[in-house]
Each structure stands twice: as C-alpha cells, then as structure tokens.
Amino acid sequence: MIIKRADVALLVILAVVVLLVPATLGDYWILTFGTVGAIALAVIGLNVAMGWAGLLSFGQPVFMAVGGYTSAILTTRYGVNPWLALLAGIALSAVVAAVIGFPVLKLESHYFAVATFAMSLIVLSLINGAQGFTGGAIGVIGIPPLTIGSVNFAEHMPYYVLVWVLVALALLVTYAIRASRTGRAFRVLAARPDVASSLGIQVRRYRVIAFVISAVLASLAGSLIVEFSTYASPDNFNGDVGILVFAMLFIGGVRTASGPIIGAAIVTVVPVEATAIGKYSALTFELILLVILVVWPRGLGISVATGVEDAIERFVKNLGKPRASVADGAGGLGARSSGGGDHG
Amino acid sequence: MPGKATVMKRGEPVGLDVAGVSASYGRLRALDPLDVKVKPGGLVLVVGPNGAGKSTLLRTLAGLTAKSQGNVVLGQRNLSRMSAPKRARQGLVLIPEGRGTLPGLTVEENLLLGARLGGAPLDWGDVSRYLPRLQERSWQNCASLSGGEMQMLAIARAIAARARLLLLDEPSRGLAPLIVGEVYRALQALNSDGLGMILVEQKSVPLWRAPDETIVLAAGRVIHRAVAERVDEAMLADLYMSGAR
Numbered sequence: 320m321i322i323k324r325a326d327v328a329l330l331v332i333l334a335v336v337v338l339l340v341p342a343t344l345g346d347y348w349i350l351t352f353g354t355v356g357a358i359a360l361a362v363i364g365l366n367v368a369m370g371w372a373g374l375l376s377f378g379q380p381v382f383m384a385v386g387g388y389t390s391a392i393l394t395t396r397y398g399v400n401p402w403l404a405l406l407a408g409i410a411l412s413a414v415v416a417a418v419i420g421f422p423v424l425k426l427e428s429h430y431f432a433v434a435t436f437a438m439s440l441i442v443l444s445l446i447n448g449a450q451g452f453t454g455g456a457i458g459v460i461g462i463p464p465l466t467i468g469s470v471n472f473a474e475h476m477p478y479y480v481l482v483w484v485l486v487a488l489a490l491l492v493t494y495a496i497r498a499s500r501t502g503r504a505f506r507v508l509a510a511r512p513d514v515a516s517s518l519g520i521q522v523r524r525y526r527v528i529a530f531v532i533s534a535v536l537a538s539l540a541g542s543l544i545v546e547f548s549t550y551a552s553p554d555n556f557n558g559d560v561g562i563l564v565f566a567m568l569f570i571g572g573v574r575t576a577s578g579p580i581i582g583a584a585i586v587t588v589v590p591v592e593a594t595a596i597g598k599y600s601a602l603t604f605e606l607i608l609l610v611i612l613v614v615w616p617r618g619l620g621i622s623v624a625t626g627v628e629d630a631i632e633r634f635v636k637n638l639g640k641p642r643a644s645v646a647d648g649a650g651g652l653g654a655r656s657s658g659g660g661d662h663g
Numbered sequence: 664m665p666g667k668a669t670v671m672k673r674g675e676p677v678g679l680d681v682a683g684v685s686a687s688y689g690r691l692r693a694l695d696p697l698d699v700k701v702k703p704g705g706l707v708l709v710v711g712p713n714g715a716g717k718s719t720l721l722r723t724l725a726g727l728t729a730k731s732q733g734n735v736v737l738g739q740r741n742l743s744r745m746s747a748p749k750r751a752r753q754g755l756v757l758i759p760e761g762r763g764t765l766p767g768l769t770v771e772e773n774l775l776l777g778a779r780l781g782g783a784p785l786d787w788g789d790v791s792r793y794l795p796r797l798q799e800r801s802w803q804n805c806a807s808l809s810g811g812e813m814q815m816l817a818i819a820r821a822i823a824a825r826a827r828l829l830l831l832d833e834p835s836r837g838l839a840p841l842i843v844g845e846v847y848r849a850l851q852a853l854n855s856d857g858l859g860m861i862l863v864e865q866k867s868v869p870l871w872r873a874p875d876e877t878i879v880l881a882a883g884r885v886i887h888r889a890v891a892e893r894v895d896e897a898m899l900a901d902l903y904m905s906g907a908r
Binding site for chain 2: 415500502504506507509510511513514516517518519521575
C-alpha cells in the first residue's frame with residue numbers, strides 16, 4: 320500500500336484544519352500556518368531523502384539558503400521577476416545538489432550526515448563572507464513579493480493559499496515518485512543498500528536523484544520565506560534550521576505523508592505558544608520534543624492515528640460478539656488481545 | 664513441470680566461465696585466485712565453514728567486492744570490467760544471504776524491481792509457474808513473510824529479472840527441513856529448465872541432483888574439488904582439519 324489508512328485520515332484532518340483556519344481564526348494564525356506550510360515543504364523534501372532513500376541529511380538549510388538568496392539577489396540587484404527568481408533558485412539548488420552530491424553521496428550514513436552539516440556551515444560562512452553580494456550578517460532587504468496581477472503573495476491570505484497549494488502539490492508529486500520505479504529504487508537504498516547494486520540499481524545515481532528532489536523542495540521553501548518576508552538573513556538558514564527540520568520529520572513521522580506537516584506545525588507553533596509560560600518556555604518546548612520522541616518514536620500523528628484506528632477496529636469487532644459474562648471474563652481478554660497489532 | 668519458455672525468454676541457457684578470480688578487503692586477501700566453470704544449465708556447489716570466502720566468491724562474481732581481479736564470462740560476454748548493476752542486467756543475478764528481500768516493499772514491488780532489472784514488464788505467469796502461491800500475497804509487505812516465503816520471493820524476483828545464471832548464497836540457512844525441500848523444488852524446476860546455478864551452502868546438503876562439481880573452500884582458498892564424487896560430512900570434516908591455514 321502506498322499510503323496507510325491512518326496517514327490518509329490524518330491528511331484529511333489536516334486538510335480540514337487548513338481550510339478552516341482562515342474562516343475561523345484570526346490573521347495571526349493565518350500567518351503562523353502559512354509559515355508552517357512553507358517549512359513543511361523543506362521537511363517533505365527531507366522525507367524523500369531520508370525517509371525513503373535513507374540519506375541522513377542535515378543539508379536542508381543549504382538549499383533553503385540557495386533558493387532564498389537566489390531570489391533575493393536576482394530580484395533586488397538585477398530586477399528579475401520574483402517568479403523567475405524562484406525558479407532560478409530551484410534550478411540552481413538542483414545543480415548544486417547534483418554537483419556536491421555526486422562526490423559526497425559516496426559517503427555512508429553518519430559520514431554523509433556530518434558532511435551535510437559541514438555544508439550548511441560552509442554556506443553560512445559564504446553568506447557572511449560575501450558581504451558585498453549577500454549583505455553579510457545584515458542580509459538583503461526590500462525583496463519584491465510574488466504577485467499575480469493584483470494579488471500580492473506577501474499578504475497573509477494569498478500567501479497562505481499559495482503555500483498550501485504548493486504543499487498539496489509537493490505531496491502529490493513526491494508520492495507519485497514514491498510509487499514509481501524511482502521511488503522503489505529509493506526504498507531499496509533505505510531498506511537494503513547492500514542489495515541495491517545486485518538489483519541493477521545505480522546506488523549513487525539514485526542517491527543523487529533523492530538529494531536533488533529534497534534540495535528542490537528546500538529551495539522552494541527558502542524562496543517562499545524570503546519573498547514573503549521581503550528580507551533574507553543568514554539566521555533563516557543556519558545549522559539550527561537543519562536540526563529543527565530534522566526534528567520536525569521525526570516528531571511528525573518519518574515515511575508518512577502527514578508527518579512533515581504535523582512536525583512543522585508542532586516545532587513552529589509550540590515554542591511561540593510556550594512563551595506564555597515565561598522564562599522556562601524554551602525548556603518546556605525542548606522537554607515536549609523529547610517526550611514526543613520517546614513516547615511516540617514513529618511520530619506523534621501516525622502513532623495516535625494508528626492507536627485510534629486499532630481502538631475503532633476492536634470496538635467494531637466486539638460489537639458483533641455476545642457480551643461476555645463475569646464468569647467468562649477470560650474470553651473478553653482474549654478478544655481484546657487478538658484485536659490489535661496486525662498493522663504492518 | 665514448467666516449460667522451458669519461462670526461464671529461457673532471454674535465449675538459450677548460458678554457462679559461466681570464471682578464471683583467476685580473487686578478492687581482497689583492503690590489504691587482507693579474502694579469496695585466493697580460483698577458477699569455476701558452470702556449463703549451460705549446470706549446477707556447481709560451493710561448501711565451506713564460516714569465513715571460508717563463499718559469500719565473498721559470490722559477491723565478487725556479482726561485482727560487489729571493491730578490490731577483485733580475474734575474468735568472469737557469462738555466455739560469450741566478458742563481465743569482468745562491468746559494475747555490479749551492469750552484471751545483474753546481463754543476467755548474473757545474486758540472491759544474497761538473508762534473502763535480500765526488502766522490508767517496506769510489497770511482494771509485487773519486490774518483483775517489479777526484478778522485472779525492471781530484466782528489462783521487461785512483470786509477468787506473474789512466469790513466476791507462478793514455479794512459485795504458484797506467491798501471487799495470493801502480492802500486496803503483502805514482505806517484512807511479514809516467513810523465512811521460507813522470503814526465500815521464495817527472492818527466487819521469484821530472480822525469475823522476474825529473467826536471470827541467466829543464479830548465484831545463491833545459503834538459500835537453506837535458517838529454514839526448517841520441510842521448507843528447504845520446497846525451496847529446492849523451485850530451484851530444481853528452474854535448473855531443469857536450463858538455468859545454471861552456483862549454490863553456496865555451509866554443509867554438503869542433499870540436492871535435487873548431483874552437482875557437476877563441488878568446490879570446498881576454507882580460509883579463502885580451494886581445498887578440494889570433486890567432480891562426480893559425493894562430498895559427505897565426514898569427508899568435509901577431514902578436509903577442514905587438514906586444509907585450514
């Protein structure tokens with residue numbers, strides 16, 4: 320099965336939430352959920368690279384920065400149309416991912432992870448160092464927004480709509496890839512990299528393809544963020560962002576469709592809301608993350624949804640059975656234990 | 664009995680001619696140079712204790728060992744300079760130890776990978792001729808299969824890949840004798856239809872027919888070759904005692 324029933328249910332719930340937010344909540348939440356959607360694009364990209372192809376990558380901020388700064392520099396310095404600048408950022412990210420990826424993806428697992436983290440530090444140094452071009456630590460200001468006719472995507476509602484349409488498209492496209500020959504090759508790389516070659520799969524080639532897909536989505540996220548805020552800063556793309564994107568995927572659920580969105584929502588919303596607690600807000604947020612990872616290592620959304628699905632199945636099974644009397648209580652136990660656990 | 668058409672879709676049976684193949688891991692020589700000949704539709708059994716170099720031999724033939732030398736010729740085609748994926752596409756298919764099935768993928772997805780390797784669409788008819796019960800489980804995640812079913816699936820994937828010669832690494836390992844019988848029956852049908860095989864086992868096991876040659880490995884070198892001679896457990900024990908470095 321391409322996508323689990325519980326995951327589909329979560330997607331439906333998320334779609335309803337996304338549709339209801341503008342109708343029921345205020346401008347603040349439209350802005351917040353718009354930001355969640357933009358970050359979720361980078362997390363969806365990481366899900367392709369890490370969840371499906373087994374690439375332990377901290378490289379998402381690298382490509383967010385390439386996308387963001389390409390948009391920023393092309394529009395402010397050369398007067399390029401923001402949409403074209405966004406596409407140029409995506410193209411450049413794909414090229415950078417392919418060129419860097421080919422040698423780096425020779426490295427296995429943890430070595431590759433460290434290499435991607437080093438890449439994010441290098442990009443940050445380059446941004447800070449090339450002050451005349453990137454604005455250094457100050458960044459680039461006055462980036463023109465994305466527009467179509469009179470619709471300005473730097474305004475909250477149009478931005479919200481644009482971002483969530485792109486998230487839906489990203490999910491559709493990545494899941495179409497997952498079901499394709501390429502997606503099967505990715506999953507072989509994740510499950511049994513030692514077997515991939517003997518199945519005729521060019522290991523490095525498919526790793527590069529997965530890395531490029533993740534880079535494209537990260538670049539899109541980076542461009543959307545700077546075009547919306549009309550400001551590009553190195554702080555938007557530092558190593559912490561790579562770790563947070565990584566955490567978002569684990570908290571939401573690796574290898575699930577809903578996970579990137581749920582993870583992005585938790586990591587974006589909880590710290591802001593936790594500020595109400597006062598001086599221990601950061602600690603509270605970090606503890607929440609830790610608890611989620613320990614209690615639901617498969618991801619919060621999918622664990623809860625699968626639990627609910629199991630409970631419903633048990634309830635439906637028990638509906639058809641005669642009520643157990645006190646004397647045959649063991650039968651009731653048996654029914655309970657036989658109900659769960661057959662969801663692979 | 665299945666017809667020859669299924670496994671011979673790529674053409675007539677081919678043999679494998681291996682000359683002077685050796686392998687190293689860094690500076691450590693894992694396999695001394697050795698020759699193996701598998702005639703078209705033939706069967707060669709390789710036995711040896713743990714660490715003898717049996718898996719290394721198969722991995723080297725499949726192109727998976729980083730440092731290797733020697734000639735590997737499948738039919739008329741020299742594969743020596745080809746990468747592992749290219750060798751597999753030529754029809755030299757390895758079924759590795761631990762079956763090589765892919766958790767997270769369904770039975771059918773595993774077979775689609777094989778079909779892709781063979782360059783032809785998946786034909787369930789081809790698979791079902793040898794393994795009739797597999798199609799019932801086409802949508803099952805292969806992680807939920809039993810060990811025997813996983814081994815069947817690995818063989819089925821090789822059928823879907825239109826393998827021209829199979830390299831089988833301990834297909835009986837960890838399986839109950841009854842299941843081993845089932846696995847061997849499928850291999851027997853394929854072998855009878857002209858699919859050549861190099862079969863690696865830890866012990867001298869009763870096969871569906873006498874192998875054309877039995878090669879005994881220990882500590883990375885050949886310590887005995889038996890043509891038309893049964894190598895029993897007592898003989899193996901003697902060979903291991905005398906042949907180990």
